[in-house]
Amino acid sequence: DLEFISIIESFEPYGLENDRPFFKVSNANLIKYELIGRDKNHLKLTLSSSDGFLFEAIKFNDSNTNLSQNLNLVVNIAKNEFRGTVKPQFYIEEFF
Numbered sequence: 668d669l670e671f672i673s674i675i676e677s678f679e680p681y682g683l684e685n686d687r688p689f690f691k692v693s694n695a696n697l698i699k700y701e702l703i704g705r706d707k708n709h710l711k712l713t714l715s716s717s718d719g720f721l722f723e724a725i726k727f728n729d730s731n732t733n734l735s736q737n738l739n740l741v742v743n744i745a746k747n748e749f750r751g752t753v754k755p756q757f758y759i760e761e762f763f
Contacts, residue, residue, distance in 0.1 A: 672745065672755055692739065692740040692757075693739050694738075695714040695738045696714060696715040696738075697712060697714060697734055699712075699713045700734060702730055708728055709728065710725065710726040710731065710732070714738065723757065724742060725758055726759035729759075739762065739763050740760075741761045742759055743758050744756065744757055745758065
């Protein structure tokens with residue numbers, strides 16, 4: 668949620684000796700995916716956690732749609748501000 672992101676942001680600025688935190692997401696259920704961006708080269712996923720929490724995650728410069736139904740991810744989080752709406756956004760670093 669946005670409160671947690673505010674806590675994470677309190678550790679900024681990130682840089683050489685202060686890396687942005689990463690989080691492991693295990694067994695996320697793939698609800699849907701779509702390719703976004705002008706060149707359709709960014710993968711946007713809608714996922715559900717084991718406790719039913721729905722969330723979106725983006726992997727930039729990845730158009731591979733050959734995905735498993737259950738995914739394990741390494742993500743970082745930030746605020747997504749779009750057209751006056753602010754919500755948490757997960758950025759996928761890698762699938763494992």
